[in-house]
Amino acid sequence: MDEKINYSALLDDQQxxxxxxxxxYVRVVAGAGSGKTRVLTYRYAYLVxxxxxxxxxxxxxxxTRDAAQEMKTRIEGLISQxxxxxxTFNSMGLKILQPEMFRLHWDKKFDVKAEDVDLSTxxxxxxxxxxxxxxQLSYDNAISAIARIKNEYVITxxxxxxxxxxxxxxxxxxxxxDREVKAFQKDGQLELAxxxxxxxxxxxxxxxxxxxxxxIPLFLFARYQDVLEKWQHKFSFIMVDEFQDVNPxxxxxxxxxxxxxxxxxxxxxxxxxxxxxxxxxxxxADFHETHPGTTDVFLPKNRRSLEGIVKAANTIIQYNDNPxxxxxxxxxxxxxxxxxxxxxxxxxxxxxxANTINKLIRSGVKPK
Numbered sequence: 037m038d039e040k041i042n043y044s045a046l047l048d049d050q051q052x053x054x055x056x057x058x059x060x061y062v063r064v065v066a067g068a069g070s071g072k073t074r075v076l077t078y079r080y081a082y083l084v085x086x087x088x089x090x091x092x093x094x095x096x097x098x099x100t101r102d103a104a105q106e107m108k109t110r111i112e113g114l115i116s117q118x119x120x121x122x123x124t125f126n127s128m129g130l131k132i133l134q135p136e137m138f139r140l141h142w143d144k145k146f147d148v149k150a151e152d153v154d155l156s157t158x159x160x161x162x163x164x165x166x167x168x169x170x171x172q173l174s175y176d177n178a179i180s181a182i183a184r185i186k187n188e189y190v191i192t193x194x195x196x197x198x199x200x201x202x203x204x205x206x207x208x209x210x211x212x213x214d215r216e217v218k219a220f221q222k223d224g225q226l227e228l229a230x231x232x233x234x235x236x237x238x239x240x241x242x243x244x245x246x247x248x249x250x251x252i253p254l255f256l257f258a259r260y261q262d263v264l265e266k267w268q269h270k271f272s273f274i275m276v277d278e279f280q281d282v283n284p285x286x287x288x289x290x291x292x293x294x295x296x297x298x299x300x301x302x303x304x305x306x307x308x309x310x311x312x313x314x315x316x317x318x319x320x321a322d323f324h325e326t327h328p329g330t331t332d333v334f335l336p337k338n339r340r341s342l343e344g345i346v347k348a349a350n351t352i353i354q355y356n357d358n359p360x361x362x363x364x365x366x367x368x369x370x371x372x373x374x375x376x377x378x379x380x381x382x383x384x385x386x387x388x389x390a391n392t393i394n395k396l397i398r399s400g401v402k403p404k
Contacts, residue, residue, distance in 0.1 A: 041081060041114065047074070054333040055079040058087060058273075061330040063323050064302040067364045068349070069340030072302045076275055077107055079300065081114035083273060091120040093270070095293060097128055098277035099310070107277070121271070125286050126150070128293075129249035136256050136263055140206045147243035155179050155245060162233045166221060173226045180312075181227040182234050183247040187314055190251055190285045193258040202248075202255040205239045213239075250285045257292045268295040279303035279323075283314035299327070305358045321359055334362055342370040 043052060054064045054075045066072035080096060083089040096111075098104050101124060108122040121128065134144055149155055156175050163169065173181075185201075192198040204211040213236035220229040238244065244252065257264040274294040276282070280303035282290070290299060305317040324330040338346045343366035350363045379385040397403065 041078075041085065043078060043082065047071075047078060048337060050333060050335050050337075051075050051078070054335070055082050057331050057333065058083060059298060061297065061323070061327040062300045062333065063279075063320070063330050064300070064333045064335060065304060065360050065362070066302050066335040067304050067338060067362075068307060069338040070335035070364070071337075071339060072277070072304075072335065073103075073107060073110070075335070076277060076302060077110040077114060079275065080107075080111050080119075084115045084117060089272065091115065091117050093272040094120050094275070095128065095271045095273070096120075096122045096275045096277070097125055097290070099124060099281060101127075103277065125289065126246060126249040128289070129253045132253040132256065132263075132267060133244070133249065136253075136260075139256060139260060139263075140202060140252075141208050142205075142242065145242075147241070148245075148249070149243050150246040150249075152176075152179060158234065158237050158241070159230070162230060162237065166217070166229065166233060168221075168226060168230075173230065178227070178230050182231050182245070184314065185228070185231050186247045186251050187283060187285050190254055190288060193254060193288075196258070200255045200258075201235060202252045204235055207239065247285075250289055254285060254288055254292065264292060264295070267293060272296060273298045273300070275300040275302075277302055278307075280305045280308045280317045280320045281310040281315045282319055283310070283316065284319070285314075287316075287319050305360060306353050306356055317358075336362055336365050337367050338364045339367045341366065342368050342372055344370060344372050344374045348374045 043055060047055060048071075051071055051074065054062065055078045058079075064072065064075060066075070076096065080091075080094060083094060084091055096104075096107060098107065104123050104127070108119055111119050111122065121131065123131070130148070137144065137146060149158065152175070156179075159175050159178055189201050192200055203209060204213070213232050216232040217229050217236075220226075220232065238248075257267070271293055274290060276290055276299070279301040290301075301320065301323065303320045305321055308315055308317045324332065341349075346364050346366035354361060354363070377385070377388055379388055393403075
C-alpha cells in the first residue's frame with residue numbers, strides 16, 4: 037500500500053487528528069481498545085507518503101520486541117519503502133552504544149547480559165567472593181537494586197562535576213571498586229556493596245546489562261555534544277508507544293533524541309504496568325506542563341470490548357488519580373450484563389474462566 041491510502045475512511049475523527057498532527061509535541065491519550073497502534077502505524081505512513089519524510093528519519097519506540105515487530109509488520113504494509121528504526125528503548129540504546137563505546141575505551145564486541153539467568157551467574161561469583169547468601173539479599177532484589185541505583189545516577193548527569201558510574205567502567209579509569217565494596221559491606225549496606233562488585237565484574241568481563249542500554253547512551257549524550265547532535269540530526273520525528281510506562285531514563289532518552297521538538301507520545305495512565313521498574317505515570321500526565329504548546333488528542337472509543345464491560349471499567353477507573361480520565365465509549369453495543377465472579381486465588385479464577393468458556397462452547401456459542 038502507498039500514498040493512495042484513504043485515511044478519512046479508515047480512521048475516526050480523533051484518530052485522523054492524531055495522524056495528521058505532524059509537528060511539535062503531541063500527546064495522545066488512548067484508552068484500552070481505542071486503536072493506539074493503528075494511530076501510530078498510520079501516522080508513520082502519513083509522514084512518509086504525504087509528508088515526504090524519509091523513514092530513516094523516523095524513530096518509533098516501544099517497550100517489547102513483540103510490539104515493535106507488530107508495528108513494523110503493519111507499517112511495511114502501508115508504505116513502499118524500507119522502514120527505519122522501529123524498536124524497543126533498549127534496542128535504540130544499543131544502536132547508539134555500538135559505534136560510541138570507544139569513548140569508554142571499549143570495542144564494539146562487548147557482551148550484553150540482559151537476562152536474569154546471565155546476571156545470576158555473575159551474582160553467584162560475587163556472593164561467593166563476598167561470603168554473603170541469598171537469604172541476606174536475594175538475586176531478584178540485587179538485580180532490582182543494581183538497576184535502581186544506575187537509574188538514580190541519571191540525575192547526576194545534570195551536573196557535569198558529579199561522577200557517573202559509566203566512567204568507572206573505562207579500563208583506563210583507576211576507580212577502586214574493592215575499597216567501596218569493603219566499606220559498604222562493613223557498614224551493612226549489602227545492596228551498594230553488591231552494586232560496586234557488579235560494576236567491577238562488568239569492567240573485567242566487558243559486558244553491559246539491560247539498564248546500561250539506556251543509561252550509558254544518556255551519559256554519552258551529556259559528555260559528548262557531537263554524539264548528541266549526531267543522533268538528534270538522524271531523527272526528525274520521534275514516536276513513543278506506552279508512554280505511561282516510561283521511567284526517568286526512558287523519558288530523558290526521548291527528550292534528548294527529540295531536540296528538534298517533534299515528539300509524539302501515546303499512552304494511558306490507567307494502563308501503567310511497569311511501576312516496579314521505576315515507571316512514573318506523572319511524566320505522561322504532566323507532559324503538557326513540561327512541554328508548553330503540546331497538542332492533546334483523546335481517543336474515546338473502545339472497539340474491543342462489549343458495552344457492559346466498558347461501562348463497568350469506567351465506573352471503576354473514574355476513582356483513579358488520573359487528571360486525564362475521560363469515560364470510554366463502547367463501539368460494540370450490547371445488552372449483555374457484566375457478571376461478578378469471586379475467587380480465592382488466581383488459579384481458581386483461571387479455572388472459573390476456562391469452565392465458563394467450555395460451557396458456552398458446549399451450548400453452541402462459537403468462539404470469535
